[in-house]
Amino acid sequence: MNINPEHESLAALFHALAHPIRYCIVEGLVETGRDVSTMVHCLDQPQPKISQHLNVLKAAGVIEGHREGARIVYSITDDRAKRIVEAIGATHLWDKMEAGV
Numbered sequence: 001m002n003i004n005p006e007h008e009s010l011a012a013l014f015h016a017l018a019h020p021i022r023y024c025i026v027e028g029l030v031e032t033g034r035d036v037s038t039m040v041h042c043l044d045q046p047q048p049k050i051s052q053h054l055n056v057l058k059a060a061g062v063i064e065g066h067r068e069g070a071r072i073v074y075s076i077t078d079d080r081a082k083r084i085v086e087a088i089g090a091t092h093l094w095d096k097m098e099a100g101v
Helices: 005-017 020-029 036-043 047-059 079-099
Strands: 063-068 071-076
Touching: 005 020, 005 079, 020 036, 020 047, 020 063, 020 071, 020 079, 036 047, 036 071, 047 063, 071 079
Parallel strands: none
Antiparallel strands: 063 071
């Protein structure tokens, strides 16, 4: 069976987003870049765990980090990931509105 390279690329992207912590990281980066300490505080997870997930996202090409003084600020590099998270967020908001929440 021949698999389309674009399908392989999308599968790798979905795999990178498939963990709840990684999804939350990307969701938090949609609007602006953030550093690890901000992610640790917002996600209430230990720094080593956040760093592990950042490494998975970097290896998948979803995010990148750039130095700003003493800290590294991460941002989304794969526009598909941003669009996926935005679409899921919009769907979730629509569901809440329909439910009257």
